[in-house]
Amino acid sequence: MDNFVKFINAAVLAGTPVLLGTLGEILTEKSGNLNLGVEGMMFMGAISGLAGAWFAEQWFNWSGVPAALIALLISFVAGAFGALMYAFLTVTLRANQNVTGLTLAIFGTGFGNFFGELLGKRAGGFVTVTAHTKDAFANLNFGPLSKIPVIGRLFFSYNWLVYFAVIVAIALHLFLKHTRRGLNLRSVGESPATADAAGINVNLYKYLATIIGGGICGIGGMYMTMVTTGGIWVHNTIRGYGWLAVALVIFATWSPARALYCGLIFGGLMMLRLYLPIPGVPQQIYDMLPYVATILVLIGMSIRQSKEYAQPKSSGLNYFREER
Amino acid sequence: MTKEDKLAIRMRHISKSFGKVQALQDVDFELKEGEIHALLGENGSGKTTLMNILSGIYYPDGGEIQIMDQDVAICSPKDAFGLGIGMIHQHFKLVDVLTVAENIVLGLPPSEETKRKRLNQTIRDIASRYGFDIKPESKIYELSVSEKQTVEIIKVLYRGANMLILDEPTAVLTPQETEKLFTILRAMKADNKAIIIITHKLNEVLAVSDRVTILRKGKKIDTIKTSDANRQILTEMMVGRKVDLAIDRPEAHDRKLMLQVNQVTAVSSDGRKLLDRVSFDAYGGEILGVAGISGSGQKELCEAIAGLCPVVGGSILFESEINGVRVAENLVGQTPEAIINKGISLAFVPEDRLGMGLVASHDMVDNVMLKNYRDNKGPFVDRKTAKKTAEQLIDALEIVTPGVKTPIRQLSGGNVQKVLLGREIISNPQMLMVAYPVRGLDINASFTIYHLLNEQKDKGVAVIFVGEDLDVLMDISDRLLVLCQGQVTGIVDPRKTTKEHIGLLMSGAEREEVGA
Numbered sequence: 001m002d003n004f005v006k007f008i009n010a011a012v013l014a015g016t017p018v019l020l021g022t023l024g025e026i027l028t029e030k031s032g033n034l035n036l037g038v039e040g041m042m043f044m045g046a047i048s049g050l051a052g053a054w055f056a057e058q059w060f061n062w063s064g065v066p067a068a069l070i071a072l073l074i075s076f077v078a079g080a081f082g083a084l085m086y087a088f089l090t091v092t093l094r095a096n097q098n099v100t101g102l103t104l105a106i107f108g109t110g111f112g113n114f115f116g117e118l119l120g121k122r123a124g125g126f127v128t129v130t131a132h133t134k135d136a137f138a139n140l141n142f143g144p145l146s147k148i149p150v151i152g153r154l155f156f157s158y159n160w161l162v163y164f165a166v167i168v169a170i171a172l173h174l175f176l177k178h179t180r181r182g183l184n185l186r187s188v189g190e191s192p193a194t195a196d197a198a199g200i201n202v203n204l205y206k207y208l209a210t211i212i213g214g215g216i217c218g219i220g221g222m223y224m225t226m227v228t229t230g231g232i233w234v235h236n237t238i239r240g241y242g243w244l245a246v247a248l249v250i251f252a253t254w255s256p257a258r259a260l261y262c263g264l265i266f267g268g269l270m271m272l273r274l275y276l277p278i279p280g281v282p283q284q285i286y287d288m289l290p291y292v293a294t295i296l297v298l299i300g301m302s303i304r305q306s307k308e309y310a311q312p313k314s315s316g317l318n319y320f321r322e323e324r
Numbered sequence: 325m326t327k328e329d330k331l332a333i334r335m336r337h338i339s340k341s342f343g344k345v346q347a348l349q350d351v352d353f354e355l356k357e358g359e360i361h362a363l364l365g366e367n368g369s370g371k372t373t374l375m376n377i378l379s380g381i382y383y384p385d386g387g388e389i390q391i392m393d394q395d396v397a398i399c400s401p402k403d404a405f406g407l408g409i410g411m412i413h414q415h416f417k418l419v420d421v422l423t424v425a426e427n428i429v430l431g432l433p434p435s436e437e438t439k440r441k442r443l444n445q446t447i448r449d450i451a452s453r454y455g456f457d458i459k460p461e462s463k464i465y466e467l468s469v470s471e472k473q474t475v476e477i478i479k480v481l482y483r484g485a486n487m488l489i490l491d492e493p494t495a496v497l498t499p500q501e502t503e504k505l506f507t508i509l510r511a512m513k514a515d516n517k518a519i520i521i522i523t524h525k526l527n528e529v530l531a532v533s534d535r536v537t538i539l540r541k542g543k544k545i546d547t548i549k550t551s552d553a554n555r556q557i558l559t560e561m562m563v564g565r566k567v568d569l570a571i572d573r574p575e576a577h578d579r580k581l582m583l584q585v586n587q588v589t590a591v592s593s594d595g596r597k598l599l600d601r602v603s604f605d606a607y608g609g610e611i612l613g614v615a616g617i618s619g620s621g622q623k624e625l626c627e628a629i630a631g632l633c634p635v636v637g638g639s640i641l642f643e644s645e646i647n648g649v650r651v652a653e654n655l656v657g658q659t660p661e662a663i664i665n666k667g668i669s670l671a672f673v674p675e676d677r678l679g680m681g682l683v684a685s686h687d688m689v690d691n692v693m694l695k696n697y698r699d700n701k702g703p704f705v706d707r708k709t710a711k712k713t714a715e716q717l718i719d720a721l722e723i724v725t726p727g728v729k730t731p732i733r734q735l736s737g738g739n740v741q742k743v744l745l746g747r748e749i750i751s752n753p754q755m756l757m758v759a760y761p762v763r764g765l766d767i768n769a770s771f772t773i774y775h776l777l778n779e780q781k782d783k784g785v786a787v788i789f790v791g792e793d794l795d796v797l798m799d800i801s802d803r804l805l806v807l808c809q810g811q812v813t814g815i816v817d818p819r820k821t822t823k824e825h826i827g828l829l830m831s832g833a834e835r836e837e838v839g840a
Contacts, residue, residue: 180434187419187430194417197381198431199402305594307421307465321381 005153007268007275015267016162017042017228020220021245022252022259023168024079028213029254030176031206032189032314033090036101038217039242040108041082045218046237047112049075050225051119053129067129068136068160071222079218080211082108087210091203094318105242112221116233129231137161137226161223168216172256185209189312192319202319220245244270247294253301253309266290331393332357332487332518333378333409338387340373347373348384351544353537355487358516360509362523362533362550366562366766370542371522372414375489379411380404391487402431410480411489416472418464425460428479450481454511455504469496469617470505477508488512489520494528498617499794499827506532524562526555527795538562563767571774571799574782576610581643582755582786583629584652588638590624590810598624600810601638606755606786611777613801613818614790616830621810622790626757629788630670631660642666642755667754671745671761682744684733688714688725691732692747717746721776738769745776756780759790774800794823808832 021038028035035041052074053067062070086104089095120126140146140163142156176182187195188205196202224237248266252259273286301309333355340348348370355361365371376382378389380401389396391407398404404411418427425443444460451458456474464472473493480488490509494502509519509532523529529536529550536553538545538561545561559567583606590599599621606612614622627633629640641652644666655663682691693710714728721742725735732740741761748756758777762770777800781787791797797804798818806814806829814829814836828834 180429183422183426184431187422190419190421191417194419194427195431197379197401197411197413197417199400199405200431307463313420 001150003275005150007271008154008264009157010271010274011264011267012158012162013227013267014270015263015265016165017220017223018241018244018248018266018270019165019169019259019263020161020223021217021242022248022263023165023172023256024213024216024218024220025245025249026213026252026254026256026259027172027216028083028210029249029315030185030189030312031209031213032192032312032317032319033087033206033210034097034101034316035083035086035104035210035214036098036246037082037086037104037108037242038245039238039240040105040111041079041214041217042221042224042238042242042245043108043112044078044082045075045221046225047115047119047221047233048078048218049222050127050129050231050233051115053133053226053231054119054123054127057130057133063130063132064136067133068226071226072219075218075222076215077218079221080215082218083211083214084207086214087207090318091206091210094320097316097318109236109238112238113235116235116237120233127233129226134231137231159227161219161227164219166260169256169260176256186312189314192314193321196319196321206319217242217245244290247291250301250311251290251294251297253297254311255309265293269293330357331355332391334390334393335374335378336388336390338374338377338389339385340370340377340382341385347542348377349542351387351539351542353544354547355518355520356535357518358513359534360513360519360521360532362521362529362536363539364523364526364529364536364558364562365539366524368541368766369539369562371539372491374539375411375491375520375522378404379409379489381411405483405485408484408486409489410483410485410487412473412476412480412491412493414491414495416476418472418475420463420465422464423460424458424462424464424467424475424478427464427475428460428482432483446482447478450478454481454508454515456508469619470498470501473497473505481512486516487518487520489522491522492524493521494523494525495792496618498830499823500831500833502528525793526558529553529558530555540564559767567767567771571771571796572778573800573802574778576607576781576802578609578784579607580609580784582606582608583643584639584641585629586639586641588625588628588635588640588656590628590633590635597810598633599628599635602807602810602812603638604805604812604815606788608754608784608786609781610802611781611787611789611800613797613804614788614807615794615797615804615826616807618792620807620830622759622807624810625807626670626759626788626790629655629663629757630668631655631658631663632670642668667752668757669748669751669753669755670757671748671759682732682740685731687731688717688728688743691743692717695747695751713750717743717750721746721772738765738772741765741769741773745773749776749780753785755786755788757788757790760792761789762796763792770796794826798823798826806830808835811835 021042025035025038049071053071056062056067056070082104086100089100090097137159139157139159146152146156176186184195184200185205188200188202192202221238224241225233229237244266248259248262252262269289272289273283331354335353338348338351351374353374363371373382377384378398380398380403383399389398396407425447428447429443447460456478458471458474458478493505497505513519521533530553533550535547536550537547538558540562555569559569585602585604588599588602589597592598602625616622624633628635635656640655642655644651644653689707689711692714693705711728717723718725723739723742725739732743745758745761761773777787777789789801801818804816804818805812806826808830809832813832816826816836
């Protein structure tokens with residue numbers, strides 16, 4: 001039992017950055033933009049968040065919660081900036097979405113590693129935030145709630161970003177399913193020509209969804225530097241989590257609500273090696289598991305041919321009103 | 325000035341070009357309140373472009389638009405809605421995964437009016453006022469084509485449109501559904517709404533409109549009262565010269581049994597029946613027409629015979645000679661290549677015309693080669709023969725092209741279809757299946773194709789002609805097979821039946837015993 005609870009805890013902690021990346025990408029794809037640059041935007045968020053917190057400490061002597069909030073804000077802005085470049089290229093200049101997304105992934109990776117090393121040099125060796133700020137990302141204590149046996153450890157023992165991700169997922173679900181703007185956004189992603197003919201500003205929706213989505217991805221990256229590596233820049237810190245996020249979008253069949261538990265499954269698969277080691281099975285086999293699960297979901301989807309649990313129809317295609 | 329003469333729309337000197345192509349040139353157009361106005365023209369005459377300008381999809385290069393005597397600039401579909409103009413596009417603008425009600429309010433600001441319950445009631449009110457039949461809660465992908473059209477019409481009515489533009493509204497409907505649509509249009513006209521219907525079908529113009537404007541090659545030819553018009557006058561204006569509208573149907577001679585299709589069933593991957601126990605015979609020296617609403621199994625029928633669509637039951641017997649003995653050979657289970665070698669040709673013109681059959685970016689030689697490169701000996705393809713064949717085709721069919729090296733995509737629609745059909749014909753098939761060969765062609769090109777088919781029939785080829793224009797099918801076919809939801813609902817003699825009867829067969833409301 002104890003081991004199981006530990007496993008779930010580890011799965012949640014590992015799944016959260018992927019979940020954030022996924023939520024950002026779901027929002028993006030719902031507007032018909034297939035932004036493959038999640039990895040890059042997470043890198044940008046990761047270094048900017050860390051740098052934001054570090055400079056807040058250095059320049060303004062802010063540490064702890066204020067530094068954490070700065071990290072949140074700056075990482076969102078950095079991810080959004082990456083997405084803004086993507087949106088400008090694909091929506092305004094109508095560049096190929098796949099190529100642009102892949103380029104953004106490469107650009108962001110370089111951006112993160114370059115400024116990560118630069119910051120390390122400046123800080124004299126390596127960057128690290130103060131213990132006070134690290135504490136702001138430690139697991140929360142909900143008092144009596146956290147003390148309930150099993151339940152307390154399963155639900156009330158995480159850092160604030162985990163709860164933040166859950167709230168984002170629920171908010172996104174409500175937005176898409178139950179608001180008029182969500183309906184408009186979905187129609188833009190399904191059929192931009194229809195949305196356009198209905199008087200919806202297609203480009204505005206595409207820009208906003210892509211930029212906010214990119215910002216959420218950036219926060220996912222910040223989670224990696226502030227929580228996973230404990231406020232220290234580690235070379236190649238995102239290490240493919242962005243690609244896992246893209247896979248999780250498919251695994252969760254483009255639903256933020258399903259992304260919640262699918263994210264947990266992904267986190268579990270990523271942590272399985274430590275909690276269910278099978279002698280002789282190398283780590284690489286375990287690393288494959290989330291992708292194998294994604295392929296299985298893809299096969300299941302193509303067998304069922306469901307219209308509802310599918311990628312938004314115009315995803316990957318640019319829209320030009322006067323096209324003939 | 326009487327009330328009827330009040331102008332709803334006045335467009336003057338409208339011009340629009342796409343790149344080098346002048347789609348519209350100095351076109352004037354007027355629409356009165358409470359009239360049904362037909363906009364008639366061949367493909368590429370600019371009628372849809374003109375209406376897209378009115379609905380804000382395109383912005384004109386020059387000219388002015390007045391709505392209700394006010395000068396306006398229509399920059400987006402939203403502007404058009406604001407002015408009371410609603411357009412029902414040929415390709416429906418609906419989101420599949422949303423409900424009817426959601427599609428109808430799409431893009432409108434939230435308000436009390438659009439609360440779900442209230443909205444559903446309003447939709448039902450509109451539906452009952454004009455005689456529609458629709459459930460607001462259904463998802464779009466569950467609806468039939470004619471129901472989707474209904475949703476489109478209710479959508480513009482809900483938004484308070486009093487000027488409706490319908491782009492080729494009857495292309496996807498059965499004759500009965502068309503009649504129902506016309507009744508609805510007349511009801512709306514009685515409600516003082518102004519309606520424009522874009523079409524190239526003369527019968528419909530004469531049946532429903534009050535006035536008709538004819539466009540030809542981006543220029544306005546004239547606007548006349550429908551009561552002063554007839555088929556001949558309209559065609560002359562549309563084409564620009566006299567055209568004989570009668571389609572030739574030479575007497576069938578030397579009919580001999582070529583193909584026996586017996587109880588053929590085909591099932592889609594999700595278990596839907598695409599073809600349901602289809603049985604018929606095809607004879608050499610005759611044209612067998614195939615009619616039906618689009619998606620009733622026409623494509624699958626052709627593909628089943630050509631070996632492209634797997635068949636789960638039944639037999640397709642082809643009369644042939646093996647070792648000097650006449651036998652009926654079963655084609656089911658044979659490869660498409662083997663079937664082609666027996667002399668069965670399929671020329672399928674899909675909706676996007678170039679999607680299947682021809683490679684758009686290749687030239688004529690390459691496209692001809694696609695069909696016969698397997699006969700080549702040695703590792704290299706034989707371009708010379710293919711080039712000769714292509715040149716023969718250009719001569720024989722009067723294909724207009726700069727040369728055999730020009731990519732197919734740069735040819736006009738009629739010429740592309742000639743290449744497609746000509747490539748099949750030149751291999752001297754015993755049986756020729758053509759699907760929608762005149763899709764998107766102007767009257768002239770269409771007649772060339774009809775002539776080609778009649779020539780093949782005369783040579784003793786069994787021709788199967790899948791078409792969408794019932795008038796044409798009734799004029800050219802020796803026998804007419806009607807499909808409905810994958811079933812044969814009748815095989816009739818078009819000389820001895822009425823369009824209404826075929827319409828009922830198409831919708832499955834009636835069926836004939838198939839035994840004759």
